[in-house]
Amino acid sequence: MNMRDGLSVSGVSYSYGSRRALADVSFHVPPGRFCALLGPNGAGKSTLFSLLTRLFTTREGRIEVAGHDLSKSPRAALARIGVVFQQPTLDLDLTVRRNLLYFAALHGISGREAHSRSEEALDRLGMAERADEPARALNGGHRRRMEIARALIHRPSVLLLDEPTVGLDAATRVAITDHVHRLAAEDGLTVLWATHLTDEVRPADQLVILHRGQVLHDGEAGEGVTELFLKLTGAEA
Template sequence: MNVISSIKPSALAVDSVSHAYGSRRVLHGVSLTVPQGQFTAVLGLNGAGKTTLLSLITRLFDTQSGTISVFGHRIDRAPGEALRRLGVVFQARTLDLDLSVMDNLLFHAALHGIGGGEARRRAETVLTDVDLLERRRDKARNLSGGQMRRVEIARALLHEPRLLVLDEPTVGLDIASKLTIVRHVRRLVRERGVGVLWTTHLLDEVEPDDNVLILHQGSALAHGVTAEVVAASGAETLRAAFAGMTESA
């Protein structure tokens, strides 16, 4: 059920992507558009295929079928051009726990060819944005789970991408940390025009004017503005629409 065709420029275009691990197919012709400057949520239960989809988008896996483009650059044909426009926050923690917060960011900056004073300036800016500049000399292992996640978001923004991809970023966080993360990412969309792809199994993280893809057992059941997806399903709430779609699929 596709209920929207966005008029905003496309930050990410996934077209008819399928993927299998051996004989087990986990994605079935999934298509998705992430408009620039909009929050897009991929909503699905555990095992729906969300992480596999993000692994293809970030090129951890090669695309087997279909195409994926970031700002018009296909990741299979121009991976460098595509990936430099992309910032990623993986579900698993990826900070080096024995390095300081600043050194984690400077190492990432160096990987993107950003060095010296420019790298430190950018690191201080993004740490200020996530309210962690005063922790820059602390080892990463001394941060809370929510603080680690905020550092990972800051790190993903160091090379100034226009598309931010986050895989279940609030898993394992307390309510206060979760709200801080969600609000910060939504502010990036609102104030900086960053396109965001956010995977989750938590319905309360999706708002009525978000762009949403409902993914279930590797298939896209609906894609569009949340309120319109709900209306098209005949349900009154996203929870009811999601339950109706996934239970009947």
């Protein structure tokens, strides 16, 4: 396995004015690995996601996506990233199919290829019969699944999800967590899953604990994630 593949974050720092949000953050997620980025609210997870998707930029540190330096080859790197933001980003006025086609087009995929990929995604979600309904008609769980399917339509090698289960019921949370674990195991996707919920982390997952902008732990999650998390982050968990 080439260590340059997957996702590499080396010495990344970021500040909002005088407030340090990330300080010398480093970790590597190999291909096919599910990495849980665990941290309490305000730990810097969303800031890190903004840097990983190049919404924010920083001169401190280096980010590589599938071997592409995000600052030197942003287009090549972004083409290999699928992202699901914490805030919903579906266009609720458009149909389910149109949402998929729109995102495919933003990645330069059009015509038959785009239609074929959107049908494939809808079939995989079991939502083919709802393709022409407005996204507004979907429940929270379906919307999240749609966002995940949409993030994969350009066949990225790295999938970033920023607290994707926020606001969902327990059963839907489990279903979505299972779904993304399968994507990593079966399709070889590199997954970075930001969360503040320890029950979403499995023993075999890679676990990165972020607290006050610093990485406190990077390794296999193992058993006792909650205890480890509480021990490292204290009462704020």
